[in-house]
Structure formats: structure tokens, C-alpha cells
Amino acid sequence: MSDTQTTTNITQVGTVIVPVNDQDSAISFYCDKLGMEKRSDVLTFDSAVLDRDTEVTGPIKAEIYLSCDCRDLDLWVRLLDVAPDGTAFNLMSPGLDVQRASYRDLKRGRQLLNPEQIYELTLDRLITSNVFQKGHRIRVQISATFSPNFSRNLHNGELESVSSKMQKANIRIYHDKAHPSHIVLPAVPR
Numbered sequence: 725m726s727d728t729q730t731t732t733n734i735t736q737v738g739t740v741i742v743p744v745n746d747q748d749s750a751i752s753f754y755c756d757k758l759g760m761e762k763r764s765d766v767l768t769f770d771s772a773v774l775d776r777d778t779e780v781t782g783p784i785k786a787e788i789y790l791s792c793d794c795r796d797l798d799l800w801v802r803l804l805d806v807a808p809d810g811t812a813f814n815l816m817s818p819g820l821d822v823q824r825a826s827y828r829d830l831k832r833g834r835q836l837l838n839p840e841q842i843y844e845l846t847l848d849r850l851i852t853s854n855v856f857q858k859g860h861r862i863r864v865q866i867s868a869t870f871s872p873n874f875s876r877n878l879h880n881g882e883l884e885s886v887s888s889k890m891q892k893a894n895i896r897i898y899h900d901k902a903h904p905s906h907i908v909l910p911a912v913p914r
Contacts, residue, residue, distance in 0.1 A: 790843060
């Protein structure tokens with residue numbers, strides 16, 4: 725396994741930091757997402773089985789380093805609770821768990837990506853409250869679409885309101901020392 729394709733254990737008390745790797749899906753609020761982890765266009769990370777109940781309550785922050793061969797993309801980051809039988813429940817509110825790359829800095833307006841350049845995208849509007857029960861796992865999923873639930877990203881830099889020309893996008897997620905992609909979960913001591 726290469727350096728950018730490793731997983732890490734999730735600690736169970738205090739702030740949780742989960743590095744992420746390389747890998748489109750439609751996820752709706754709190755429903756079983758069993759099987760999503762098998763899709764080639766969804767990147768999935770699971771913690772070890774939790775040895776005690778673990779509460780995560782409050783704001784979540786994801787900092788993801790990525791590059792792509794396109795001019796724009798959407799980055800979706802989801803937190804899920806995985807039961808011992810594999811049932812996976814999405815804990816995120818749709819629409820808060822996404823960042824359109826071209827609007828990564830609203831103060832500067834729309835900024836298209838330069839293909840193959842590495843960018844840091846920060847998702848800081850994420851929030852949840854959940855007690856992950858003993859025997860469950862914490863799952864983080866990353867994908868690049870939520871169509872048809874939200875507007876599609878054409879990946880070519882053109883606005884979907886004036887164009888229908890689509891481009892396939894190859895997106896790489898980094899988590900090395902220079903590009904430490906991670907998600908921070910507010911774990912509450914119990």
C-alpha cells in the first residue's frame with residue numbers, strides 16, 4: 725500500500741483527527757448507506773471497533789488537500805456511524821457537507837483550479853451530535869458529487885446554468901507530511 729493509501733486508527737477521547745486518501749455519490753440524511761464503501765468513486769475510512777461509547781457533539785472541521793485534472797469540483801465529506809452488522813448511518817446534513825472548490829475563498833470570488841496543482845479545501849460548516857456505541861465504528865466518506873440532489877459540477881470550469889458540457893475528473897486526495905488531510909471531531913468525555 726502506498727503512503728497515500730494508508731488508514732489510521734481513530735482515538736476515542738478528546739479531539740479526533742482522521743487523515744484521508746484518494747477516491748461520487750448521493751447520500752441523504754440519516755439513512756442506511758450500506759454498500760457505499762464498495763463504490764470506486766467514494767473514498768471510505770473506518771476507525772477500529774470502539775471499545776466504549778464515544779460521543780461526538782459540535783462543530784466538525786475537515787481540511788483536505790487535493791489535486792485534479794479539472795477546473796472545478798465539489799468535495800463532499802460525510803461522517804457515518806457503522807453498526808456491528810455493517811449498517812452505516814449518515815450523520816451529516818446535506819448541503820453543509822460540501823465545498824465547491826472554485827468558491828473556496830468567498831472574499832476573492834470564484835477562482836477556478838489549475839489542473840494538477842495541490843489545493844487545501846476547508847469544510848468548517850459541518851456539525852453533528854451522536855453517541856457512537858461500543859462495538860460500532862466511526863466512518864468518514866469523501867466523494868465528489870451529490871447530483872441530482874444538488875446542482876452538478878461540470879468539472880470544466882463552466883457554470884451549469886449556461887453549459888451542459890461535462891468533463892470526467894480525476895481527483896487525488898493527499899495525506900502526507902506536507903499535505904496532512906484530516907477531519908477533526910469534537911469528542912465529548914463521558
